[in-house]
Amino acid sequence: MQAFPAVPLHDERDGSGPRVVLLHGFGQTCRCWGPVAAALAARHEVVRLDLPGHGDSADVAAALPDTGRLAAAAGPAVYVGYSMGARMALHVATEAPAAVRGLVLVGGTPGIEQAAARAERREQDHALAARIRAKGVGWFVDWWLAQPMFAGLSPATRFEDERRRNTAEGLARSLELAGTGSQRPLWSALPGIEFPVLVMAGEDDERYAAIARRTAAVIGANARMALVPGAGHSAHLEQPARFLEAVEPWLAEATG
Secondary structure, three states: OOOOOOOOOEEOOOOOEEEEEEEOOOOOOOOOOOHHHHHHHOOEEEEEEOOOOOHHHOOOOOOHHHHHHHHHHHOOEEEEEEOHHHHHHHHHHHHOHHHEEEEEEEOOOOOOOOHHHHHHHHHHHHHHHHHHHHHOHHHHHHHHHOOHHHOOOOHHHOOHHHHOOOOHHHHHHHHHHHOHHHOOOOHHHHHHOOOOEEEEEEOOOHHHHHHHHHHHHHHOOOEEEEEEOOOOOOHHHHOHHHHHHHHHHHHHHHHO
8 A cells, every 4th residue: 555655744843742633625735724733733743644646645646445544654643634634534533443542523524325426426526637637736726715615714724825736636636536426425434433523614614514413413422513603614724713712622631
């Protein structure tokens, strides 16, 4: 199995608390966590990964189960994933649970249950991959950030220059191998997760808030639900202080 290059592992600084591994969203890189990474590093050893097809891992090609096993090399840790990164964090939990001390899932989904809907999404993912290859990263960044779900990002938290470091082929491969359409639904595996889980979404992100409520309920008593007020899909970037108000006490309790 192809491993992540050594460079995707970034320690912010040595904190006193347990290790926290940050898994970014699609089209981002490990440097797109804004003030959240630095704030967490005050109390934790923070490791940021460039996920397959992104940043310094642009040449790494991996489906979601393989990504889960590869990312687990950064543990034992609490894995914090946003959107695509949340889906990958769930795969760390199902593929390599011994590496996980806890999960924070932000704006993610355990997958599309209906086969027909999943196939439709897979076709959409492959069509977008073809457009990215044909039109390039610059086109994709402009098109992607124009989506309504990213309207709450400020100029500083859009990370446009960092996003443009990605390659068209890397992003296209990521969609094809690890997009939501290619994801095997993990709903049936959720009750088997035994470590602490914090399931989060922006309060204004109605679709993912509903998914978060259901995810927490299916996991069970070891899961906690938190909605970030005044935030949409990118809750940790739109409202970092409110995001941290939920995450930091949970981390202290879950890993204490």
